[in-house]
Amino acid sequence: MSSHNVESCVINASLEKVWNALRSQDFKFWSLVKSVEHAASPSEVGSVRNVTFKDGTVQQYRLLELSEIKHSLTYEIVDSEPAVVFLSAQHTLQVSPVTANNTSFVQWISDYSYDGAEAAVLDAKYKKLEALADLAKALEN
Structure with a gap:
């Protein structure tokens, strides 16, 4: 059994601009993130990055999928200090164009083991x- 969560928003920026901000996986736009260290090429499937949050939490993420066609990326949490209370978590960020006004629809989909x-x-x-x-604020035209 698992727990599923989806959050979304429309960002007043083009798909290209939003996707460029997300594909690097450096989370520079996120005010809670202090730093991100990549162990290998950030766009290489299987690459690992350490994300340090301003509260001192350090999480290790492994890239599972990166699609330039679907404008999406999926990563999993492989380690966390302090430890998280669930056994596993996979997250997908996906960007779609809103063609009527050149904005972008962003979804952040998470699946957690249910513990x-x-x-x-x-x-x-x-x-x-x-x-x-934070992403919307950083990218709005």
């Missing part, structure tokens, strides 16, 4: 909403 982690999943929901708002 009694409702509070952690709810916390992640609000952090994703904050990250999407």
Whole structure:
């Protein structure tokens, strides 16, 4: 059994601009992130990056998929200090064009193993909403 969460928003920026901000996976737009260190080529499937948050949390993400066609990337959390309460989590960021006005629809989809982690999943929901708002603020025309 798993827990599924989807957060989304429309960003007043072109698909190309939004995708360029996401594909690097450096999370520069996210106010909660202090730094990101890549162990290999950031766009290489299987590459690992350490994301250090301003609260001191360090998480290691492994890239599972990167699609230039679908404008999406999927990563999983492979390690966290402090430890997370769920066994696994996969996250997908996807960008689609809103053709009527050259804006972008962004979805952040997360699937967590269900280990009694409702509070952690709810916390992640609000952090994703904050990250999407930060992305919109960083990229709006």
